[in-house]
Amino acid sequence: MQPRVIIFDYGSGNLRSAQRAVERTGAEVTVTGDPRAALEADGLLVPGVGAFEACMTGLRAAGGDRVIGRRLAGGRPVLGICVGMQVLFERGVEHDVSTEGCGEWPGTVERLRAPIVPHMGWNTLDVPEGSRLFAGIEPDERFYFVHSYGVRRWELHPTSGHIAPPLVTWSTHGEPFVAAVENGPLWATQFHPEKSGDAGARLLANWVATL
Amino acid sequence: MTLAIRVIPCLDVDAGRVVKGVNFQNLRDAGDPVELARRYDAEGADELTFLDVTASSGDRETTYEVVRRTAEQVFIPLTVGGGVRTPDDVDRLLRAGADKVGVNTAAIARPELIAEIARRFGRQVLVLSADVRRTADGESTPSGFEVTTHGGRRGTGIDAVEWARRTAELGAGEILLNSMDADGTKAGFDLELTRAVRAVVDIPLIASGGAGKVGHFPPAVAAGADAVLAASVFHFGEFTVGDVKDELRAAGHPVR
Numbered sequence: 112m113q114p115r116v117i118i119f120d121y122g123s124g125n126l127r128s129a130q131r132a133v134e135r136t137g138a139e140v141t142v143t144g145d146p147r148a149a150l151e152a153d154g155l156l157v158p159g160v161g162a163f164e165a166c167m168t169g170l171r172a173a174g175g176d177r178v179i180g181r182r183l184a185g186g187r188p189v190l191g192i193c194v195g196m197q198v199l200f201e202r203g204v205e206h207d208v209s210t211e212g213c214g215e216w217p218g219t220v221e222r223l224r225a226p227i228v229p230h231m232g233w234n235t236l237d238v239p240e241g242s243r244l245f246a247g248i249e250p251d252e253r254f255y256f257v258h259s260y261g262v263r264r265w266e267l268h269p270t271s272g273h274i275a276p277p278l279v280t281w282s283t284h285g286e287p288f289v290a291a292v293e294n295g296p297l298w299a300t301q302f303h304p305e306k307s308g309d310a311g312a313r314l315l316a317n318w319v320a321t322l
Numbered sequence: 323m324t325l326a327i328r329v330i331p332c333l334d335v336d337a338g339r340v341v342k343g344v345n346f347q348n349l350r351d352a353g354d355p356v357e358l359a360r361r362y363d364a365e366g367a368d369e370l371t372f373l374d375v376t377a378s379s380g381d382r383e384t385t386y387e388v389v390r391r392t393a394e395q396v397f398i399p400l401t402v403g404g405g406v407r408t409p410d411d412v413d414r415l416l417r418a419g420a421d422k423v424g425v426n427t428a429a430i431a432r433p434e435l436i437a438e439i440a441r442r443f444g445r446q447v448l449v450l451s452a453d454v455r456r457t458a459d460g461e462s463t464p465s466g467f468e469v470t471t472h473g474g475r476r477g478t479g480i481d482a483v484e485w486a487r488r489t490a491e492l493g494a495g496e497i498l499l500n501s502m503d504a505d506g507t508k509a510g511f512d513l514e515l516t517r518a519v520r521a522v523v524d525i526p527l528i529a530s531g532g533a534g535k536v537g538h539f540p541p542a543v544a545a546g547a548d549a550v551l552a553a554s555v556f557h558f559g560e561f562t563v564g565d566v567k568d569e570l571r572a573a574g575h576p577v578r
Contacts, residue, residue, distance in 0.1 A: 131394045161444030179463040227548060229446045229495055231526045233326040234366055234576040253326055253578045255399060257421075257446045257495075284325060306399050306421060308363070 113139045114322035117152035120144040121166075121173040129158055129192070132305035141248075146174040155182055159194030163203030163220055163260065164210040166194045166266040176213045183215060188296045190318050193258060194231040196292070196299035200262060204310050217266040217299060222259060223283025229259045234302075237281045244293050244300075245280070246317050252310040254302040261288035261301060326578040328368035328549035329539075329566050330528065331556045333358055334402075336375050338384035340557075341503030356391045362556065364394045365563040368578055371424070371551060372500075386418040393419025401449050403498075409437070409442050416447065424498060426451040427471050430478060432486075433492060440493025449528075450494035454482040454500040454515060465518055474502030476520065487522040490533070497523060498551065501531035508534025508555070511542040520546025540564050540573035 116138045126142050133140045133156065140146065149155050153233055157179065159166045170176055179199070182189050190201050198212045203220040212220070223230055233253035238245045263286065265279045280291035282301070291300045298318060304311035334341050339353040359370050359496035370392075374385045382405065389402055393542035402415050403424020412423045425448060429435050439448050453470045455477070458461050485498055499519055501512035511532045520527055533539065539550050555561060567577040 125393070125416050125419055125421055127390070127417070128393050128397065128421070132397055160446065161442075165444075170430055209514065227524055229526065231446065231496060231549065232328050234324070259446065303399075306397060308397050311397060315359070 112299075114153040114319055116140045116154045116156060116319065116322070117149045118142045118156045118158060119149050119170075119173070119175055119178075120189065121169040121175055125160070126158055129156065129305040130180060132312060133315055133319065135312055136319040138319045138322070143272060144173045146178045149175070149178045150181060154190065154319065156177070157189060157191045157198070159192065159196075159198060161194065163165045163197055163205055163212070164195060164208070167176035167198050167203070167210055167212060170198060170213075179213055179215065182322055183295070183297055186296050188298070188318070188322055191297075191299035192305070193301060193303055196250050196301055197258075197260060197262070199297065201284075203260065216292070216294070218262050218264060220262055223261050223284055223286075223288065228285075229257055230261075230284040231257045233307075234282050234284065234290075237283075237287075238291075239278045239280060242278050243281065243321065244278075244291060244298055244314060244317055248310055248313055254300075254304065254307040254310060254314075256282070256290075258301060258303045263288050265289055265292075267294070324576045325559045326368065327543050327547075327570055327575045328522070328528075329366075329563050329570075329577070330369045330401075330549055330551040330552050331362045331367050331563065332371040332373060332530070332553040333557075334373050334375050334553065335385060335388060337381040338388050346376060355388050356395060359392045359396045359400075360517075362489055362563060363398055366567060367398060367482050367563045368549070369399040371401045371403065373424070374402060376405065386414060389415060389418040389420050402498075403449065403451050408539040409438050412439050412443060412447065416443065422447050422449050422495070424449045424451045426453070429489065430469060430471060430480065433488070436489055436492040436494055440495070445493045445525075448493065449490040450486075450496070450499050451498040451500065452482060452485060452489075453500050453502050454512075466541055467515055467518065467572065469502045470502055471522065474505070483518045483522055488568055490523040490525045494525060496526040496528065498528045500551075504532025505530075506554075507532055510534065510538040511545070511547075511550075513545040516542055516545040516547055534560075536561050536565050536569040539569055540575060543570065543573070 277294035282290035463481035
């Protein structure tokens with residue numbers, strides 16, 4: 112059976128590339144803003160471009176934050192991409208205005224401190240051992256980023272031996288920031304796998320293989 | 323970990339066909355932008371830029387179709403510029419599958435357009451494209467460079483360096499700096515222009531115009547370009563995207 116993937120459409124930018132890129136993995140892909148379909152799919156992909164506040168407002172209006180929460184409570188996979196990753200954190204701060212995020216992870220999305228912003232283009236990653244998201248991908252492979260904000264501190268450190276520790280992938284632009292996370296059913300990337308050529312295709316296939 | 327210097331082929335598209343000529347062997351249809359996009363992707367292009375030079379707005383729908391078909395087959399970022407006048411134009415291009423949108427003349431006429439687009443879609447979608455030439459004696463701007471329209475034929479008297487600074491402040495995500503003096507000369511990028519704009523903006527800068535040999539690319543990067551763009555040298559197979567990257571790598575610049 113082909114896994115069924117929903118790309119959640121809450122009014123955010125170019126979803127066509129994401130749809131085609133995930134279809135290439137063999138999954139059956141639907142782009143929709145229907146929360147019920149998003150709840151029931153094998154995998155939910157949460158895209159996002161632009162401002163944190165605008166994305167969060169759109170996501171809430173479409174019921175997306177609740178869908179994400181319910182899926183995760185039931186152990187069902189969610190993949191956030193770019194601002195779709197950022198909104199999973201507690202809050203985003205833009206121009207000194209703080210906006211509440213989905214709060215699935217502690218931490219703050221803030222402006223990158225680098226000489227040139229946006230961070231735009233292909234960068235390398237520091238991938239932790241045991242990553243399933245990056246399985247089969249060369250260590251020096253580059254992925255496509257385009258963002259002005261990021262998470263500079265990872266704050267979730269579970270102490271219970273029963274919970275697998277989150278795997279955090281870092282990249283550097285001016286200073287280190289979170290480039291990807293694998294945490295139980297919730298995975299996310301700050302870069303755009305759907306725009307990252309063959310390496311991005313492999314990464315999406317790795318996610319779809321878990322569905 | 324360092325960001326790679328981007329190498330960007332640019333295709334002029336008129337009513338759905340590539341114009342200005344291409345000269346590739348083993349290409350079924352040299353005029354098909356989608357096929358060329360695939361070829362450049364395979365050669366290692368980091369992004370692609372389509373410049374829509376369609377004169378008649380009635381043919382604009384053809385451009386959207388080209389963008390749609392490209393986005394279905396090419397999985398690297400695609401910028402589309404030409405004829406973008408309103409935020410709704412941007413919306414249509416993004417929905418067709420563009421990742422970034424180039425804005426040029428309309429922003430000169432109405433700079434607030436930059437802020438409107440940045441507010442609605444985020445500044446990362448907005449590539450401010452400027453066609454710049456050196457000013458003639460007696461018409462000089464403070465920097466000695468001015469913004470032009472109509473493919474470089476008409477000067478505006480707007481200081482190009484000040485314009486770049488202002489557009490970055492208004493919300494442009496990136497600047498595509500095209501030297502009309504260098505364009506077509508194959509004598510190299512205008513390094514003085516690149517340096518002057520680099521000194522006043524902290525957003526990514528794409529150098530364009532004048533590439534004639536691979537040796538022209540590293541100096542543009544040394545002058546402050548984060549990305550380099552070229553058209554005919556790639557179309558006519560004088561060298562490939564890979565050749566440019568080899569040259570950049572040899573000069574010590576990170577490439578993908």
